[in-house]
Amino acid sequence: MRRSVIVVLLVLSACGSGQLAGQDLPDLPPITGEELAITLAESGRPAVVNIWASWCNPCRSEAPLLTAAHDAYGDQIDFIGVDVQDNQADAKNFISEFGLDFTHYFDRDRSVPEFYGGFGTPITFFFDGTGTLVDTHLGVIDERALALGIDEIVDR
Amino acid sequence: MEFTLLWAALTGVAGLWLGVRFWARDDSDSLFDNLLLAAGVGLLGGRVTAMVAQGLNPFTNIGDLIIVRGGVSTVAATVFAIGAFYLSGGRKTKVLDMAAPAALLGLAGWHLGCLWRGACLGTASNLPWAWSEAGSHITRHPVEIYAALGMVLGAWLVSRLPRHTGIRTGTALGVAAAVRLATEPFRLSITGGPVEWYSAGIVLGLAAAAFSAARSRSRT
Numbered sequence: 294m295r296r297s298v299i300v301v302l303l304v305l306s307a308c309g310s311g312q313l314a315g316q317d318l319p320d321l322p323p324i325t326g327e328e329l330a331i332t333l334a335e336s337g338r339p340a341v342v343n344i345w346a347s348w349c350n351p352c353r354s355e356a357p358l359l360t361a362a363h364d365a366y367g368d369q370i371d372f373i374g375v376d377v378q379d380n381q382a383d384a385k386n387f388i389s390e391f392g393l394d395f396t397h398y399f400d401r402d403r404s405v406p407e408f409y410g411g412f413g414t415p416i417t418f419f420f421d422g423t424g425t426l427v428d429t430h431l432g433v434i435d436e437r438a439l440a441l442g443i444d445e446i447v448d449r
Numbered sequence: 450m451e452f453t454l455l456w457a458a459l460t461g462v463a464g465l466w467l468g469v470r471f472w473a474r475d476d477s478d479s480l481f482d483n484l485l486l487a488a489g490v491g492l493l494g495g496r497v498t499a500m501v502a503q504g505l506n507p508f509t510n511i512g513d514l515i516i517v518r519g520g521v522s523t524v525a526a527t528v529f530a531i532g533a534f535y536l537s538g539g540r541k542t543k544v545l546d547m548a549a550p551a552a553l554l555g556l557a558g559w560h561l562g563c564l565w566r567g568a569c570l571g572t573a574s575n576l577p578w579a580w581s582e583a584g585s586h587i588t589r590h591p592v593e594i595y596a597a598l599g600m601v602l603g604a605w606l607v608s609r610l611p612r613h614t615g616i617r618t619g620t621a622l623g624v625a626a627a628v629r630l631a632t633e634p635f636r637l638s639i640t641g642g643p644v645e646w647y648s649a650g651i652v653l654g655l656a657a658a659a660f661s662a663a664r665s666r667s668r669t
Contacts, residue, residue, distance in 0.1 A: 350512045354519030357503035362639050391504075428582070433518040437568055440637035444573070445585055 315389035320381050321399035326408020329375070329398070334424030339446035340371040341439075344406050344416040347376070347383035351433040352415045356391035358436055363395050366443055373398070375405045377414060419446050454518055457562025461488075464558025468551025472608050483537045484548055484555070491530025492517065498525035523629070524646045531622075542661075543613045549621035550608040556625060557600035563593035571635040592635040599628035615661030623654025 324332075333340055343359055345352040363372045374397035376384040381399065388397060398405075406416055411429055419428040419442040428442050462485065469481045497507050499520035505513060513519060534548065535541060563569035570582060571592030579588035603624035610617045630647035 350510070351516050351519065353505060353510060354500075354503075354513050354516045357505070358520070358639065365639055427584075433516055435518050435520065435568075436639050437637060440639050441568075441570060441582070443639075444637055445582065445587060 315385035315387070316382065318385040318388060321376055321384055321397050324375065324398035324400055325404040326406075329373075329405050330408070330424060333420050336371060336424075337422055338371050339369070339422050340373055340420045340424075341443065341446075342373045342375060342405070342418040342420065344375050344377055344411065344414055344418075345387075346379045346414050347387035348379065349414045352387075353391075355415060355433050356387075356393060358434070358439060360392055360394070362439055362443065363393075366447070367395065369447055370443065371396070375400050377401070377403045377406065417442065419443070421446050453566040456565035457559060460562040460565070461555050461559035464561075465551055465555030467558075468554030468604060469548075471554075472550045473547040480544065480548055480551075483534055483544075484551065486537055487530040487534035488555070490533035491526040492521060494529025495521035495523065495526025498522040524643055527625075527650070542615045542618070546612050546615065546617040549617040550604040553600050553604035553607060553621055553625060557597045557604065560593045560597035560600060569593045571632075571637055574635075590635040592632050595635065596628055596632045599632065600625065603628060611665070614665040616658050616665070619654045619657030619659070619661055621654070623651050623658065626650025626654060 329342070333342075341359075341362070343355075345356070359372065359374075366372075372395040374388075374393060374395065376387075376397060377400045379399070379401070384397070384399065387393075400406075406412065406414075409418055409426055409429065411418065411431060413431055415433060417430040417434045417439070418426060419430075421427050427446055430438055430442065434442075465484055465488070466481060469484065473480050493514070496514055496517060496519075499522045500507050500510065500513060502522065503520060507514065535545070569591045570580070570589040572590055573579075573587050574590045575588060576590070579590060581588045603621070607617050607621045607624060610620060626647045626649075630644060630651065633642050633644055633647065636642060
């Protein structure tokens with residue numbers, strides 16, 4: 294019995310949290326709120342902008358969902374990550390660990406969330422194709438809320 | 450920090466409490482305690498399972514256990530909750546049957562908790578009772594209200610069935626799975642939802658109810 298428990302614990306320990314190959318990635322380009330607003334308006338596509346940080350435990354929890362959403366809707370809308378109050382090395386490891394295969398920017402001073410009026414981390418902003426902010430979700434986002442936000446901006 | 454999920458959970462607990470008061474007055478205190486324990490174990494088991502499925506190690510990310518909003522596996526939560534209740538109860542079949550309608554009413558409360566969370570809406574609809582997100586022009590099915598009503602109706606139906614035989618327990622499992630499956634097409638989803646597990650729940654529940662009914666008939 295005890296041996297079985299140890300085996301189960303070892304198997305669970307081996308699950309998830311694969312380590313790190315992020316240092317091969319290029320540094321994340323810096324961005325401010327004003328610059329992001331221009332980027333969104335010029336792109337002409339709806340966008341989900343996720344504010345995250347490598348030190349943020351709730352961000353780890355929602356990262357797999359964002360990856361799944363990007364796989365499902367990446368051809369219709371843009372997914373943009375904004376890493377706040379972080380350092381480049383940890384940020385790149387985080388991106389690599391969760392396979393967040395979309396555009397990310399670096400925002401050490403929280404310029405982007407302050408520009409759009411969000412506090413805390415994580416935050417998810419939903420923008421329509423003109424770059425207009427449609428909805429803001431503070432805190433960890435669940436599957437239903439993310440799907441609803443995406444459906445709102447895709448249908449506009 | 451926001452507490453809307455906590456309010457939704459409390460609405461579920463209120464439904465559970467009402468169900469126990471309505472349908473299991475005799476042993477209401479111990480039954481309610483055991484149901485709360487089962488709900489807690491189910492939530493924890495469902496959260497750990499969801500973390501493993503998402504690639505998060507529950508040992509190295511132990512703080513994530515409390516981030517319920519990050520995802521809870523419905524199937525694992527159900528299995529853990531039923532298992533915990535089964536192990537904590539006294540006379541198994543009798544206790545499970547007493548708890549079955551109350552558990553459905555608790556689930557109804559959890560779904561109704563969408564009103565606190567602002568998460569009632571699903572796919573777009575033009576039906577007269579559809580409503581929209583604040584600031585949106587797209588009206589949608591209030592799918593979680595549908596689910597809550599389905600669970601209430603199911604609780605009432607199950608409470609009309611014979612006690613102490615296991616029929617209520619099996620039927621309640623089938624009803625809960627059927628309500629989730631029937632409302633799934635109205636939900637917005639990214640990963641598709643566990644429809645195959647809901648189907649399995651219906652089959653398993655109805656099989657358990659049929660087996661219990663046959664065994665009960667053969668005894669009498």
